[in-house]
Amino acid sequence: MEEGGDGGGGVKVGMLEGFMRTHQSSLKSLFQRKKSPSGRDGDCSPSAVASPKPIPQLSPLANSVVSRCSKILRAPTEDLQHRFDVELPESVKQLLTYARNFLEFCSFQALHQVMKQPDYLSDQEFRQLTFDMMLAWETPSVTSEQENKDVESPKQEVEDEDGWSLFYSSSTNMAVQVDDKKSVGQEAFARIAPVCPAIADAITVHNLFDALTSSSGHRLHFLIYDKYIRTLDKIIKAAKCSLGPSVACLQLAKGEIVLDIDGANPVLPVLKHVGISAWPGKLTLTDCALYFESLGGSEKAIRYDLSEDTKQVIKPELTGPLGARIFDKAIMYKSILVSEPVYFEFPEFKGNARRDYWLGICLEVLRVQQFIRKHNFKGVQRSEILARAILGIFRYRAIRDAFQVFSSQYKTLLIFNLAESLPGGDVVLEALSSRVARISSDALSDAGSVQYIKWPSKLSPVSLIMLEHFGLSLQTGTNMEEETVIVGDFCVGETSPLEIALKQSILNTNRAEAAQATVEQVKVEGIDTNVAVMKELLFPFVRLGWCIQRLASWENPYKSTVFMLLVSYMIISGWIRFILPSILVIMAITMLWRKQFNKGKEPKAVRVTAPPSKNAVEQILTLQEAISQVEALIQAGNIILLKIRAILLALLPQATDTTAMLMVIIAGMMAFVPLKYLTLMVFVESFTREVGWRKESSDRALRRLREWWFRVPAAPVQLVRSDDNKKKKS
Template identity: 45%
Template sequence: MAVVTRTRSILESLVREGSMKWLLGGRSMFDEDFEEMGKPPSARKNWLPLLSPIANLVIRRCLSVLGIFMIELVSNFESEALDYIKHPARYARNILEFCCFQTLVLSTKVPGHLGDKKFRRLTFDMMVAWEAPSSTDFIPNEDNTAGLDAFSRIAPAIPTVSDVITCDNLFNALTAATGGRLYFSVYDKYLRGLERAIRRFKTETESSLLSVLRSRCGEKILEVDGTVTTQPVLEHVGVSTWPGRLTLTDHSLYFEEHRVVSFDKAKLYNLSEDLKQVVKPELTGPWGTRIFDRAVMYKSISLSEPVVIEFPEIKGHSRRDYWLAIIREILYAHKFIRKYQIKGVARDEALSKAVFGILRLQAIQEIAISKPICSEGLLIFNLCDQLPGGDFILETLGRMASSQDLDQPDVGSVMYSISSMAVMSNLGLMFGVSSKHANEAGLVVGEITVGEMTSLERAVRDSRNSYKEVELAQATVDGVKVEGIDTNLAVMKELLFPLMELVKYINFLASWDDPMKSLGFCSLSAYIIYRY
């Protein structure tokens, strides 16, 4: 009875906090679940004694989505999982993953699932349950939060929410103000922002904006800027400067010069072809000066001279940094596709990774994050371009895409299409593509495999370990500098300190901040000059 009393206390606390009202479906279902816990283990329905209360509650909700009973779930897990995945020490967490991932496959097929608070609550409590899956685990009442490991297991199984490569950076952005623990309020705000970004993406793509030009490749609009007079976009070509509207699609960059009541014919800068493009930050200023660090320079072999696009803002260059990152993401995505000769559905899936990353970045920008956002860290191809071993991550992705066969899913290759087909179709990223394999997930969902790391996860882990080694080596080098050259500089600085102070005092007198002292200094100087 002590265990039942403690469990009821936990559940009542969670219900009071509103964290599990949706899961229990109101007071009546809570009573039903409590009654189940009060029964002997063998008499409980859809309840596994070896699982913790929160894990059992999550699984009960998942079973209602899957339309099966606990006995069927256990039977499927026992028949499909390998022996080491069913090891007693790992059984609770692995069967929880198995159930959650299968549920996510079906849930993400529903259009607008991110707008459903039940879905958002369910996926968050999957993370909470993942941290305490066993009946021997205990979650303090006040700690209804999720950590990095749980987020990294559950979130990448939802293609729109996260991915294996950037999930650590996304988690860090979401928990910047909460000490490395993810609260539902923040997670919920992020998913609602992501749902709005997706709606905006679909609306703009279906609009008439550049429709004739976009129709050639079925291009989809990712971002538009320069439509508000208070935030202009300026294009510099040679000595000419024009304000206009800038549009980024999943293939190209377009700039339309402002006219009196409309826009001029759009200039197209193709990001999908091999034109030796270079996109980098640039300085701009009046009359050709290079003063303000708030522009992007684009050049290619198709242009006679580089184009500089300026994003004016009063302070900083965050607007430019955002545009630089998303332009590069599309450019790098197409480079990846060309390098590994990815075609067909696999090509659309590769491009969707860049699109999803940009939509997530837009969602993060919508919520008030206390620390500045590093846009590159939330975009797959930008991040791989920076990380040591990033080329190996891309090679792994390329190998997965090249070996993909929709008619015969290969568990070893970690099929991205398993859970994301319907998602991409709902977003308008793919058209006329069947998602008939969405219910054949087995132990593999997207880039996640139940109970083990995939080849992609191992590549990301190795890359991050290499990055830590580089940071450590750099810290060692910095330490040597302090002990060597920097020490000599410190000694010289101390020797020159009196002279530096004298110069500062002379500058103070020259500024006439204290007229009496300045007048006295001038009189003394004039007397000395007169005498000598």
């Protein structure tokens, strides 16, 4: 239907108003506002109900998203564009970024409006809208749409049972729905998804994207995204239901939220080990403690507080029957409040994924509590930090339950665990603490639209507000009114300090992973092969030592004399102290020269002649021989130390007298003779031992020294065997 003149427009507006009044009771979309008691928002204005006018700078999909945002915000697209042009600074209205920044402006406001509803994750239209926002962010303008060869094809409008859709209804047929072939990239997901704290967090959003796209070529499809949101919604609702009778016996504190429960099934219980005793039971994790309940027992649940500073340690551990260390399926808890470490075993048929999951979430709670104590957060700030960690655990559970994806060290979805392992993670936590420090309880009431333009002085506890909307309350008295505007982490066209710190940390992580990949590539098997590689790497130093040894052997008297005179002159003149700095400067110049002239070239591989291959038995014999050699070296070192102890304790009086006299002579020389002359004496004496006229006397002196050393007895050693039988607990 084409638009006519002013009269036609008025008829069209009137028809739409009548349609709205007729179908008002059937508008069941989650995002349709109900009429307030004052009557302010009960009916849409004609301009808000009329078909949104396309914006020429935007692509068809971006126009579709903006039109849906205008319906959520109850404002026509012309008004939104006017506000964007008037209120935002010129830096975000440049020609190249105008379309994308305007799309962010509309999307951020619409999402914050939608998040006031308690059950928006269950709405299919919300999931479709957020996915379309990401797609539109990638191709926001007409030029970007033309450059992208995948031109969206319009689909039929999605309607509810009453024939009306808030997001897709448009008389201009402008709405574009994504087909199965459309997918979203990481940058768009990282920019849009964290605006809703329940879906993603700015710190872990890149890892979340990697988990969602692990099997789809690093592109996110709607079916995967939709499944993730639906699973997340189920987990949040289950957490709300878990606050009922199932945990009544735990006697939770006010505001304590259950994060997960394991072991309720008698077939796969959690085994608690203390000493050699074990009990099957159920393990419950809340935001501040671990609870263990024995199955079939009438004892009160044992509480292990994670919020207090009691030198607590949680780490993976081996367990087994009767205290044997066999199965790698347990976590160990230790603190100054428990007399003996407690082990929680998570039996499963293969692997240790169940244990790794519980290890991750327990460490996350422990670390978030440590973070709170470190920065002394109280009240709403403390609750915001806890809410952020809780939502992270829910997202971790959703990925685990929906896709069976388990994260690695640098790819975890848990915020504080990631910061612990991430290069520069402490900088990320500092940026997070600065963000939380700007949160105050009165930020809920004085926030306006300014948060889309510049960073406000006060921010809202967005994660805490999300939990309260879902019915999970951490703190009383933080009720958000219907008209409250959420002041989030994102501003249009700008990068937050948290994002800046995270990008630098991710860059360092990529470098660390690339470096680790090269380490894995150069690892070789076999002792003899590793020895061959080490010999090749140490060859320059070995060759230098060999050259010095040849000079000291006086095979070529002319070269040896020149070397001795040169070094002696350097010692006397004091130049010897410049040798090490000169070597360092020469090495630095060489490295910079290689950097300049070898730029872009592949590094030369170290060529190592591999030793003959050996079978398994020969490898074992080689290993046994190497161990025997190491043992012999350790024994020789112990004998030297014991003989020195014997001399110090005067077990052989003659050796003690000789050593004491020699030490007095050396002390006197060091006190009265300049150091350079002492150095010269030591160098000349050691360098001229192989000279013909000194060789016989030097050999005789070394022989007498060895004979004297052999006559020195070793100090006695008494081995005391410890009692390996531990006290058994009943």
